[in-house]
Amino acid sequence: MTTDPLDAIFSPSSIAIVGASRSRGKIGYEILHNLILNEYQGTIYPVNPKARSVHGIPAYPSVLAIPDSVDLAIITVPVEVALAAVEECGKKGVRGLVVITSGFREVGGPGIEREERLLVLCRQYGMTMIGPNCMGVINTHPDVQMDATFAPTPPLRGGMSLVTQSGALGVAILDHAKSLGVGFAKFCSLGNKAQVSLNDLLAAWKDDPETRIILAYIENFGNPKNFVRIARETTKRKPVIAMKSGRSEAGGRAAASHTGSLGGSDLAAEAVFNQTGVLRANSIEELFDYAMAFSLQQLPRGNRVAVVSDAGGPAIMCVDELVANGLHLAELSPATIRLMETWAPPEASLRNPIDLTPQGSLDDYRNALDAVLSDDGVDACIAIYVPPVRVDEVEVARIVWQTAEKHHKPVLTNFLGRTEESPGFAELVSHGIPSYLFPESAARALAAMYRYARYREREEGKTRIFEVDRARAAEILRRAQAEGRPRLAETEAMEFLEAYGIRTAKSRIVASRSELPDAAREIGYPVALKAVGSQLVHKTDLKAVLLDVRTERELLDGAQKMERGLKARGVALDGFLIQEYVVDGKEVILGMTRDKVYGPFLVFGLGGIYVEYLQDVAFGLPPLTDQDASRMIESIRTYPLLTGVRGEAPCDVDALREALLRLAQAVLDFDAIQEMDLNPVIALEKGKGYRAVDARIILVGPS
């Protein structure tokens, strides 16, 4: 008895094809055909009320008529009869469903309700479902050998598993993989992912011994919070390489805050990938470039790369790409260079990148590879070869893999001008050496391996739950929502932050001038004075802000002047906000924005009014660990300003990190918040914390 509900999908002992058609070209026919062609190891039951047999196998008018138990049913009947067919599966005790049929949520209108009913049936009968509107599933394990898709290309067996949100792209990927000679363990086209999601598949394949690399085509992350957690656990065990289509949608709507205007960039997607260790590929080609590197080679221990070539140009292009992707050109030891001088042709350049020139013999090429791979200062090597007409490329390929085999360092190659059909490519790949058409591709693939190696080593840190006054924060939001206000008043925003333990500049609201001296004494001079009123939005323009007020006299005079000025402009004033005046700090911004694709995002950057122009910000996807928060803060270009330059005292970075973590907690607690903008937050000297001086909180509008 198996416990994993996905076993019924990927390792069924028997499959019913409900809608197994007698006509070639129809989906129900093709799936049955693929199951037979790939020698499915279980029992197949075609279901078709109009046929006595399909493909020579006895057919049944309904699943209920099948005499034995059925683990998995593939639904390929038209949508009008699909629900009735699914209900029969439920009654039969079928455990897994793959619903190929389309006409559900993706068509809107009645399709949405149809999908709801489909889900109800799954729940009612305890069935696990892939789809609807999907292309099917594959498991190449010899005990199963199931190709339950209508893809024309049956995959080879291998260590990659692919989950895709687009059936068509799935077919393209399977096709391309075959041409490269790389194989799959499992394949799943998710379709509408009404029940089983990308996250479920990642969680399942994380522990699947057959799956060594996970490939994913992602359109959206479903539940981003779960995605972060599951993807993190998965990438610690095996590489996940993903193609993500569609840019963030946040940019599409008018942003109401600084943070909002920053969220629309593709940086948000990058943050998800960086934080989870998922490697992003920008095309199918790159997906396979990476997949080939990961499946054939070991990870590099460091970032020092040697390039061996018989041509200068491609070597330089390779170096440029390596450096642009965070790798270093290895400095060869004098001993290595001396050794090479004993046999290299006089034209050769023996400083990394090594250019043997076309004068270099096969032996020179072998010796050069051997020399750099033996050097302790080299972590990886890219071998570039521009085949001259007279040399047999298979011989060169043999030299590369035979030399690489003697060393425990990754070696990638670029045989310029040689395609996947060339014999050199086949010789390399079949002996475990990834080979690329262009030097840049090899460089990027190696850089992806290094990024992943570093990710695997990095400390994930801990998520902390702070004791906060959640009820008070909830009440503030509830009140604004009840009054139909899209935005919290400034004082409410500050109170909300305080409820989550985020330090704001001390402030008091007073109704009249006479109350100002007491309030100022309570807060302590210097103070900032702001006029409060519903018409007062752009306070600076209205001269309704007075900073650095040091005495009671200055305070009262200033308040009187402000009152008069506003009166003259016909602006009503409800009272004053008097606030601790925070000096001697660095202005930073902390914020969050809710993206339609990725969910809530935290933002950290150097603050103030230039934040949109400088774009020096880092994104983080909650839940954040303490290490994530540190990485966010440390990743901005201007981070050195926070640690103190030119003899300045360092800022309280620890306190800022805690503020980010508290903000992350608030964001996860309240889906009603659309955007938060704490700008500026004044970061004080180490040990003195920070103060949020201004805050905006915008609520999610009615959808």
Ligand code: COA
């Ligand atoms: N139980 C079992 N079989 C039934 C049935 C029932 N209740 N009702 C009809 N059938 C049989 C039909 O007789 C037919 O067999 P036949 O060709 O031997 O007569 C077979 O099921 C298929 O029915 P048909 O009406 O011919 O449908 P179709 O093959 O044209 O289309 C789908 C069915 C599911 C493929 C179609 O409705 C669909 O959804 N297509 C889109 C699929 C898609 O793109 N998915 C997403 C991919 S990424």
